[in-house]
Amino acid sequence: xxxxxxxxxxxxxxxxxxxxxxxxxxxxxxxxxxxxxxxxxxxxxxxxxxxxxxxxxxxxxxxxxxxxxxxxxxxxxxxxxxxxxxxxxxxxxxxxxxxxxxxxxxxxxxxxxxxxxxxxxxxxxxxxxxxxxxxxxxxxxxxxxxxxxxxxx
Amino acid sequence: xxxxxxxxxxxxxxxxxxxxxxxxxxxxxxxxxxxxxxxxxxxxxxxxxxxxxxxxxxxxxxxxxxxxxxxxxxxxxxxxxxxxxxxxxxxxxxxxxxxxxxxxxxxxxxxxxxxxxxxxxxxxxxxxxxxxxxxxxxxxxxxxxxxxxxx
Numbered sequence: 001x002x003x004x005x006x007x008x009x010x011x012x013x014x015x016x017x018x019x020x021x022x023x024x025x026x027x028x029x030x031x032x033x034x035x036x037x038x039x040x041x042x043x044x045x046x047x048x049x050x051x052x053x054x055x056x057x058x059x060x061x062x063x064x065x066x067x068x069x070x071x072x073x074x075x076x077x078x079x080x081x082x083x084x085x086x087x088x089x090x091x092x093x094x095x096x097x098x099x100x101x102x103x104x105x106x107x108x109x110x111x112x113x114x115x116x117x118x119x120x121x122x123x124x125x126x127x128x129x130x131x132x133x134x135x136x137x138x139x140x141x142x143x144x145x146x147x148x149x150x151x152x153x
Numbered sequence: 154x155x156x157x158x159x160x161x162x163x164x165x166x167x168x169x170x171x172x173x174x175x176x177x178x179x180x181x182x183x184x185x186x187x188x189x190x191x192x193x194x195x196x197x198x199x200x201x202x203x204x205x206x207x208x209x210x211x212x213x214x215x216x217x218x219x220x221x222x223x224x225x226x227x228x229x230x231x232x233x234x235x236x237x238x239x240x241x242x243x244x245x246x247x248x249x250x251x252x253x254x255x256x257x258x259x260x261x262x263x264x265x266x267x268x269x270x271x272x273x274x275x276x277x278x279x280x281x282x283x284x285x286x287x288x289x290x291x292x293x294x295x296x297x298x299x300x301x302x303x304x
Contacts, residue, residue, distance in 0.1 A: 044202050044237040051186050051194060087232060114236065136240040138182050 034149070036081040038062045039069040039096065040112070041088045045136065049083055049112075052142050065089055066096025073100060079107050081149060083137070086113040086124055094127040101128035108149050112137055156298035163289045167303050170286070175279050180242030181303055195290070199283050202241045206276055209234045213269055217262070227265060228257040234272070245275045 034057070038049045041064045053060040058081075063069050065088040082100070086093040097109055111124045111132030124132060131148075133141045154162075170176045187194040209230050216227045235250035237243075249272040256264030290300050 042233055042236040042240070043205050044198065044240050047198055047201055048183070048186070048240055051191065051198075055186060055188075055191075089229070114239070135236070136179055136182070139185065 033057065033059045034081065034146070035059045035079045036061070036083065037069060037072070037077075037079040037107075038083045039064075039066060039088070039093070040083070040085040041065055042085075045085070049137060052137060052139060055139070056142065056146065058146075066091030066093060066099070069096050070099050070103075073103060073105055081146070082107050082109045084109055084111050084129070085135075086111060086116065086120070094124050097124070097127040097129055108145075108152075110145055154292075154296075156293065156296045159289065159293045159296055160298055160301050163286070163293060164301055164303065166286060166289060170282055171303070174244050175282050176242045177244040178242065179240060183242065184300070184302055187300075196287055199241065199287060202237055202243070203280060205237050206234060206246075206280075209237075210269075210273055210276065213272075217265055217269055222260075222262060222265075224257050224260050224265075228254060231257060243276075243279045246272060246279055249275055 036053050036058050038046060038053070038060060040046050040049060040062065046062045046064070050060050050062055061072070061077075061079075063072060066084075067090045069082070069084070070091065082105075084093045084097055088096075091099075093111055093113075097111070100107075100109065108130045109128065111129045112135050113121070113124065113132055114135050116124075121132065131145060133145070167176075183195060183198060212230045213227060213234075216223065216230065231250050231253045235247055235254065238246035238250060249268055253265065253268035253272060256268055293300055
């Protein structure tokens with residue numbers, strides 16, 4: 001059986017500095033591929049989210065915590081969609097979302113959380129999410145949030 | 154055995170796993186992500202789940218064996234295991250993880266050790282079942298058939 005190394009799934013370490021990174025168009029032309037960033041520390045979830053997005057023709061990168069997501073944006077990366085897990089080591093979802101919004105990131109940021117209480121959801125939404133879904137993400141949920149992305153642009 | 158028989162056997166076996174709570178609908182979701190362009194997806198994700206779980210169970214055993222247990226660390230490992238098992242559809246493993254996290258919060262060593270024992274047990278059961286399921290899939294494919302989806 002093929003074994004999947006975690007390194008295969010994490011794009012950030014080999015990301016070049018500058019513009020040839022995933023380009024998210026500020027005004028959507030229908031030719032441009034939709035780009036997504038998956039911010040998730042669980043390897044199984046990384047693989048599932050990546051598969052879900054790839055199946056829909058979306059160019060996807062994966063990082064394993066909020067800090068890596070922030071660093072990627074500092075180096076100039078832009079994405080149409082960011083799937084943000086809540087609980088992660090080093091920098092969690094709410095914190096990373098706050099930092100990204102403070103940096104001026106306007107991408108659609110969707111929280112993907114395990115079932116959590118109303119208070120945690122509120123805190124996460126208030127950090128600057130556009131929406132959240134309960135884990136695990138399914139094709140139906142993804143199609144629905146992508147439809148909103150397309151409609152709003 | 155012909156393809157039809159193999160497929161029926163596969164469906165019956167899958168149905169029993171759902172009935173007994175070993176797997177839940179999330180597993181169906183994963184099956185649906187497999188197609189001609191990703192024919193090995195289920196095998197790959199299940200293998201990843203096995204690798205990750207075994208690492209986590211080792212970490213948990215070590216962490217709970219310490220003189221002074223770091224419950225935050227234990228909880229972090231259980232959180233990971235809960236995440237993966239939930240995403241694979243390993244329903245019973247996930248449920249033990251939920252209880253396990255409560256014991257971590259209470260810093261209840263007996264509760265944690267009981268859950269560790271239970272989660273190892275449930276994991277080995279579901280591992281066995283998944284391996285059997287994947288073997289049945291391989292047999293169907295080798296006989297030239299396609300994997301029927303549970304609706």
